[in-house]
Amino acid sequence: MPAYKAPLRDIRFVMEDLLGFSEHYKGLNINTEIDDETQTAIIEEAAKFSENVISPLNVIGDQAGCQWSSDGVTTPPGYKEAYQQYCAGGWPALAMPEPYGGQGLPESLNIVVSELICSSCVAWSGYAGLREGAIKTLMSHGNDKLKEQFLPNLVSGQWTGTMCLTESHCGSDLGQLKTKATPVCGNEYRLTGTKIFISCGEHDMAENIVHIVLARLPDAPSGTKGISLFVVPKFLVNENQSLGERNKVNCGSIEHKMGVHGFVTCVMNFDGATGYLIGEPNKGLQAMFTFMNSARLTTALQGLVHSEVAYQGAVPYAKERLAMRSLSGAKNPDGPADPIIVHPDVRRMLLTIKSFAEGFRAFAYYVAQQLDVSEHGKTEEARIQAGQFLALLTPVCKGFMTELGCEAAHHGVQIFGGHGYISEWGMEQNQRDSRISTLYEGTTGIQALDLIGRKVLGSKGVLLKNFSTIIFDFCESQKTNNGMQEFIQPLQEATTQWLKLAELIGHSAAQDPEELGAASVDFLMLSGYTILAYFWARMALVSLEKLDSGATDTGLYLSKINTARFYFQRILPRTETLKLTIQSGAESLMGIPPEQF
Numbered sequence: 126m127p128a129y130k131a132p133l134r135d136i137r138f139v140m141e142d143l144l145g146f147s148e149h150y151k152g153l154n155i156n157t158e159i160d161d162e163t164q165t166a167i168i169e170e171a172a173k174f175s176e177n178v179i180s181p182l183n184v185i186g187d188q189a190g191c192q193w194s195s196d197g198v199t200t201p202p203g204y205k206e207a208y209q210q211y212c213a214g215g216w217p218a219l220a221m222p223e224p225y226g227g228q229g230l231p232e233s234l235n236i237v238v239s240e241l242i243c244s245s246c247v248a249w250s251g252y253a254g255l256r257e258g259a260i261k262t263l264m265s266h267g268n269d270k271l272k273e274q275f276l277p278n279l280v281s282g283q284w285t286g287t288m289c290l291t292e293s294h295c296g297s298d299l300g301q302l303k304t305k306a307t308p309v310c311g312n313e314y315r316l317t318g319t320k321i322f323i324s325c326g327e328h329d330m331a332e333n334i335v336h337i338v339l340a341r342l343p344d345a346p347s348g349t350k351g352i353s354l355f356v357v358p359k360f361l362v363n364e365n366q367s368l369g370e371r372n373k374v375n376c377g378s379i380e381h382k383m384g385v386h387g388f389v390t391c392v393m394n395f396d397g398a399t400g401y402l403i404g405e406p407n408k409g410l411q412a413m414f415t416f417m418n419s420a421r422l423t424t425a426l427q428g429l430v431h432s433e434v435a436y437q438g439a440v441p442y443a444k445e446r447l448a449m450r451s452l453s454g455a456k457n458p459d460g461p462a463d464p465i466i467v468h469p470d471v472r473r474m475l476l477t478i479k480s481f482a483e484g485f486r487a488f489a490y491y492v493a494q495q496l497d498v499s500e501h502g503k504t505e506e507a508r509i510q511a512g513q514f515l516a517l518l519t520p521v522c523k524g525f526m527t528e529l530g531c532e533a534a535h536h537g538v539q540i541f542g543g544h545g546y547i548s549e550w551g552m553e554q555n556q557r558d559s560r561i562s563t564l565y566e567g568t569t570g571i572q573a574l575d576l577i578g579r580k581v582l583g584s585k586g587v588l589l590k591n592f593s594t595i596i597f598d599f600c601e602s603q604k605t606n607n608g609m610q611e612f613i614q615p616l617q618e619a620t621t622q623w624l625k626l627a628e629l630i631g632h633s634a635a636q637d638p639e640e641l642g643a644a645s646v647d648f649l650m651l652s653g654y655t656i657l658a659y660f661w662a663r664m665a666l667v668s669l670e671k672l673d674s675g676a677t678d679t680g681l682y683l684s685k686i687n688t689a690r691f692y693f694q695r696i697l698p699r700t701e702t703l704k705l706t707i708q709s710g711a712e713s714l715m716g717i718p719p720e721q722f
Contacts, residue, residue: 127438127551129180129245131172134681136237139486140164142667143660149494150231153501157229164234167219171238174214175245178207183246186387187554191328193379198327201387204249208282208330216242217253217282222264225276231501233493236426240486244430247558248387252285252325254423258416259286259337263356266404266412268312274362275335285331288416289320289338289357289393297571299339299410300348304395306340306355312402316340316357316395319377326391327359327376333368334359336393337416338400339409346407354409355400374398384557417566418515421523422496424565426489428526428533431559432482435537438552439478443471443540465540473695474536480661480692481533483685485526487660492518510591517580517588518656524572524646525653527562534559573645576652582631582641589627596620596659603662608669612662615693619655619700626651626707633710643711651703658697665689 140146150159182203189201211217220235221227243250260279263272278284295301304318316338320326327334336357345351361369373396380390404412443466447457451467465471495518498511534556538545545552563569581589600617603609630648633640668682668689676682 127441129176129183129434130437131176131241131244132433132437133168133172134678135483135486136168136240138664138667138681138685139490140237142671143487143664144490144494146233146494149233149497152503152507153231153497154503155229155231155501156223159230159234167230167234168237168241170214171216171241174210174216175241178210179242179249180245182207182249182387184551184554186246186248187384187558188386190386191379191389193376197329198376198379198389198391200252200328200330200389204252204387205330207249208252211253212282217256218280221257221260221280222276225272225280227280231493231497233490233497236422236489236493239423240426240429240433240489243426244433246387247427247430248385251385251388252328252330253282255288255325255420256282256284256286257423258288258419259335261419262337262354262403262412262416265415266354267356270312271356271401271403274364274366275356275358277366278333279335283331284333284335284358285325285328286335286337287323287325287393288413288420289323289326289336290413291320291322292318293321297567299352302339302341302352304338304340306342306353306400306402308342309399314340314355314400314402315397316355316374316400317397318395320393320395322380323391323393325389326393327379328389332360333362336374337403337413338395339413340400342406349410351407352409352413353406354403354412356403357395357398357400361399372398383560384554385561418519420566421519421572422489422492424562425492425519425522425526427559427562427565428528428530429482429485429489431530431555431562432478432485432533434555435533435552436475436478436482438550438555439475439537439540440466442544442550443475446541471540474540476688476691477696478533478536480657480688480696481529483664483688484657484660484692485530487664488522488526488657491660492522513584513588513591516584517576517592520572520576520580521649521652521656523566524563524569524576524649525657527559527565528569528650529653530562531556531559569649570646573649574642577627577630577645577648578641581627581648582634586624586627586631589624593620593624596655599659599663603666606666609662609666612658612665612689612693615697616655616658616662619658619697622700622704623652623655626704630707637711639711639715643714644707647703647706651700651707654697654700654703658693661689661692 186201192199218227220230220232223229292302306314306316338355338357339352341351342353361372363369375394377392377394444464446465447462448465449462451463456463456467495511495514498507499515502508537552538556541550541552544550600613603613630644664685668685671682
C-alpha cells in the first residue's frame, strides 16, 4: 500500500496562483486574520498529522473493520487514539463558530485540511466529518438552549454527530418514513422507530453521539410535509453540559460492506428515546437540508480523494514496472523491457486520473470559497450571488466528482494489471472505498433531478445563466490571447451547448415530465465536464502567465498546460455523446412495457 504524501505544491498552486485565497479572505467578515504564514503553518501541520498519524490506519481499518457487541461498537486499532490526537490538536474547531469554542476560520481553509485527512484514510475521516453537519444544523435551526447544550462539545470534537434519515422501506423517499415522535412536555419528545445505514451511529471514539433525526409528530400530514427534526443524544445532557443517563437509543447491528470497513454503518433503534425538536414542527426536511448540503460537499471531496490516491499509487508503478517495448522503439534498451509509462494507453489512464484529481481540487476549493462568501460576504449582493452559485454547483460537485472518482479508482487498478486486483498495492481498496461515495447523501440520480428540476428549471434558468456568464466573461477576456485559443473556443462552445440543452430539456419536460428524468444524469455529467473545462482553462492561463514572468517552477506549469490540453482533447469531447443522448429523449427508456424487462 503506497504511503500517502500530501500534494502540498499542487494545493499551493490552487490556493495561491489560481483562486487567490489571501485576497478572498479580505472579502469576508470574519474576526480572525489569516496571513500567508498562518495559512501555510496550518496546512503543513495538517499534512504531517495526515501522513504520520492517520495514513497508517488505512490498511489497518480495512483489514480489522468495526466489531459489534451488545455493549456497543469497537473501531479498528488506533482509530480512537488518533481521534484523541485530532481533538487535542484543535482540528475539529478550525472552521467552527467562535461563540461555542471554534476558531472561526473560513470553510475554504478547512476543506484543504479535510482533503488531507480524508486522502490519508477516508474511513477514519468520516467520524469527524458528520459532526460538522450536526453543528451547522443546530446553528441554523436550533433554539438557544439546544445550542448551549450541545454545540460546545460538538465543536471541540468531544462529541460526534450523525444524520438519521433512512428507513428500510423508504431509502431516499423520505415521505414514507414512519419513526414517531410523541410530545412529552415543552420541547421534549419520545422517539420510536428504526433507522438504517446510519454512519457513525455507534462507536467508541467519543464520549457522546448526537443524533439528528427525522420523525413524525402524531398529527403530522402525510408525505414530506409531515416530517419534523429532532436532536437525540446517546447520553442525555444535563444543564451544565455534563452527561446524564444512557438514552433509549441503541445500535441493533452493523452492516458488512464492500469498502470503508473502518467506518461503521449502523441499524439504530429508538425505543422511546428522549429527543428535542429542532426548528418548527413539520418543517424538518427543510432544516435537514442544512445537514445534507454540508454532507454533500464533504462527500464530493471523496471524488478528489480517490483520484489523488489512485494517481499517487499508479505513477511510481508505471515508471518502474517493465513490460513490453514501446511501439516507436526501445526506451530502456539496457533492460528486458520498457517501463509501462511509455505505452499510450497507460498514459491515457494516468492523464485521465491526473486531470480529474487536479481539476476536482480547483472545483472543490472554489465551491468552498462560495460557501465562505454566502455566510460571511461583506455585502448582501455578494452573499446572495454566492448562495446562488452554491445552489447550482453543489449537486454537480457531489454527483459528478464522485462518479469520476470511481472511474479514477478503476483506472488505478487497471494500470497495475493483475497486481491491482490484489490487496498488497492498495488500489483494490481504493476502488472498493470509492464506490459508496456515489450513494451517500442521495444517489447520482437524486443529485441530477435536484440540478435540472429544482436548480435549473426551478429558477427559470437564472442560476445557470448567472454562472455561465462568469465563463463567458472569462472567454471574452482571452479572445485576443493567441496562446489560449485552443482552450477558449471549445470552452465557449461547450458552455453555449450547456445552455441550449437546458432549454431543450425544459421544453421537452413541459410536454412530457418523463423527459426530465430521462435527461437528468446526462445533463449533470455534461454540466460537470463543462465546469471542469472552465477550471482547466483558468489553470492553463495562470501557468502560461507564470512561465512568461520567468517563474522557476517550470515543470509544474508545463505539466498544467499539458494536462489542460489532454482534458480539452480527450475528456471534454465526452459532452458530445451526452448531447446526443439528451437529444434522443425519453422514448427509448419509457416506451418499453415493464413485462419486457
